[in-house]
Amino acid sequence: MNSAAAASPRTGTTPSVVHVENVTKHFGEVTAVHDVTIDLHREEFVSVVGRSGCGKSTLLSMIAGLEEASDGVIEINGSPITGPGRDRGVVFQSATLLPWLTVRDNVLFALRGEPGLDRGRAREIADEHLHLVGLEGFEDKFPSQLSGGMQQRVALARSLSYRPKVLLMDEPFGALDALTRRSMQELLTRIWEQHKLTVMLITHDIEEAVFTSDRVVIMSSHPGTVKREVRIDLPRPRGKEIIMSDHFRELYADILSEFQ
Numbered sequence: 001m002n003s004a005a006a007a008s009p010r011t012g013t014t015p016s017v018v019h020v021e022n023v024t025k026h027f028g029e030v031t032a033v034h035d036v037t038i039d040l041h042r043e044e045f046v047s048v049v050g051r052s053g054c055g056k057s058t059l060l061s062m063i064a065g066l067e068e069a070s071d072g073v074i075e076i077n078g079s080p081i082t083g084p085g086r087d088r089g090v091v092f093q094s095a096t097l098l099p100w101l102t103v104r105d106n107v108l109f110a111l112r113g114e115p116g117l118d119r120g121r122a123r124e125i126a127d128e129h130l131h132l133v134g135l136e137g138f139e140d141k142f143p144s145q146l147s148g149g150m151q152q153r154v155a156l157a158r159s160l161s162y163r164p165k166v167l168l169m170d171e172p173f174g175a176l177d178a179l180t181r182r183s184m185q186e187l188l189t190r191i192w193e194q195h196k197l198t199v200m201l202i203t204h205d206i207e208e209a210v211f212t213s214d215r216v217v218i219m220s221s222h223p224g225t226v227k228r229e230v231r232i233d234l235p236r237p238r239g240k241e242i243i244m245s246d247h248f249r250e251l252y253a254d255i256l257s258e259f260q
Ligand SMILES: Nc1ncnc2c1ncn2[C@@H]1O[C@H](COP(=O)(O)OP(=O)(O)OP(=O)(O)O)[C@@H](O)[C@H]1O
Pocket: 027, 030, 031, 032, 050, 051, 052, 053, 054, 055, 056, 057, 058, 059, 224
């Protein structure tokens, strides 16, 4: 069956964009991911939490097409994932910017080779996305002139600039201080609310997962597998005050209890 065409069994509303079914990944003797089944539905924000080493990054890398599954099915819009593609944007913990290029040129570098895109239009798109992430006025700076949070904003703009269907993020704010991290979470949810992307966010931070997500997938270790999924039925748009609400704290405690 073409999973992209099927209505979600979980939500009954939006179809799956990414379908992961019974996926296992071995690295030699190590089973990093065991028999994982997950769907990312259209315009859904899903976080994956779990202890270090439970296979979160491996799962994301397989969806990104950077690692091949040992067993199982991974599809995007019903087609098997065979490698990286522009239908998926990936943001890692480190911004991985090219230090010899300006902020704008880092985004333009990602847009090179886009069919039918001339230099002028590419520059407009780069600047639109830099403004979207709050970097208006920083287009001509070099990465070394930016803070860590600003570098992650460039990485986000770069990934969004070619309009991927799915944004895959692996601990994107993990190296940032608490306040910068909070403002990046707010920025990300605002962009998601406006642009209705499909997002998978890997995080160690349960509060970040509850704040940003529609659904939190909890993985357990040895071997890495899905333990439970928790639907986050908090209203949107979400401002920072929601963190103090009783329901937020209940959801947080519920997820935390899976780690005790
Ligand atoms: N390229 C690799 N070669 C060998 N083993 C690997 C490789 N990548 C991951 N592993 C192993 O697979 C398991 C899962 O690793 P993975 O990085 O996916 O976990 P994780 O949940 O993302 O961890 P963390 O939260 O610390 O980033 C670990 O035991 C890890 O050592």
